[in-house]
Amino acid sequence: MTGMFATRVSVEQIEEGYELAPKFDADGLIPVVTTSAKSGEVLMLGYMNEEALKLTIQTGEAHYYSRSREQLWRKGASSGLLQKVTEIRIDDDQDAVWIAVEIDGPYGEASCHVGYRSCFYRSLEVGQGDDEPAKLKFEEHELVFDPKEVYGDAPNPTKI
Amino acid sequence: MTGMFATRVSVEQIEEGYELAPKFDADGLIPVVTTSAKSGEVLMLGYMNEEALKLTIQTGEAHYYSRSREQLWRKGASSGLLQKVTEIRIDDDQDAVWIAVEIDGPYGEASCHVGYRSCFYRSLEVGQGDDEPAKLKFEEHELVFDPKEVYGDAPNPTKI
DSSP: OBTTBOOOOOHHHHHHOSBOOOOOOTTSOEEEEEEETTTOOEEEEEEEOHHHHHHHHHHSBOEEEETTTTEEEETTTTTSOOEEEEEEEEOTTSOOEEEEEEEOBTTBTOOOTTSOSSSOOEEEOTTOOSSSOOBEEESOOSOSSOHHHHHTTOOOOOOO | OBTTBOOOOOHHHHHHOSBOOOOOOTTSOEEEEEEETTTOOEEEEEEEOHHHHHHHHHHSBOEEEETTTTEEEETTTTTSOOEEEEEEEEOTTSOOEEEEEEEOBTTBTOOOTTSOSSSOOEEEOTTOOSSSOOBEEESOOSOSSOHHHHHTTOOOOOOO
16 A cells, blocks of 8 residues: 555456556556536546646646657646546446546637647548548547647657 | 548548548557537447447448457447437547447437446546545436346446
């Protein structure tokens, strides 16, 4: 046991118990689904390490672990797009987290580094064949903020 | 390029393009958030390999990769809790998928192997300290199906 995380001892404890006993993967991370507390929309999928999960629970501000920058990431520290956590949930086997957040920035609910509201701004149609790349469709049509203005010359976290 | 997946060539193509160019991790997997098309609730967080993502797009039925069974997993094949996909989204850097699903099984929206509706049936309060395990609270109070009846003697996928 390390502070707020219980040691995982049994399937019953993990699935039906009242103690937080999260499972971090080989890289020390747990995936996190972030939804809008207002609309329910999925805003992003991120990762937390032990420190980020503890800080999120203790402070009520979403903290992640940035895999591209390889460091703790207080969401909004550079962009101002802070996420206030209204609810935290853990899944059955405690290897995934769901948080609902409110964002009180100058750009409304913006949470995507590209400048869209949700990171999931493109859809694809069900029923496409395997003979050519599946076609994407934009579900958001305008940036809600200018990434250059918000992030300046910070490197783009997207890796090829 | 392999069929419906384009080769990843640039940040602009990945973030602002119209081709599906997903990034699978070192294990060949991509994480998937599954929400209820009806309520918007997050039902589960799973993983797909290339085959599962292709089959999901082609057939409109959610397919995952089961990490515990180490095989392709057509959701509902053993339980009957099939997921009909109403929408598929991909995120900015194309390393996460969001699907919205309808479940027409005998147990309503059930999708959790423990017997609850959502896998995220427990919450934890923001503001807890680090001196003892964080306390969980059940947000669902009754099983919507009997796992023994549905899964029989199949091994529990939860790993300690």
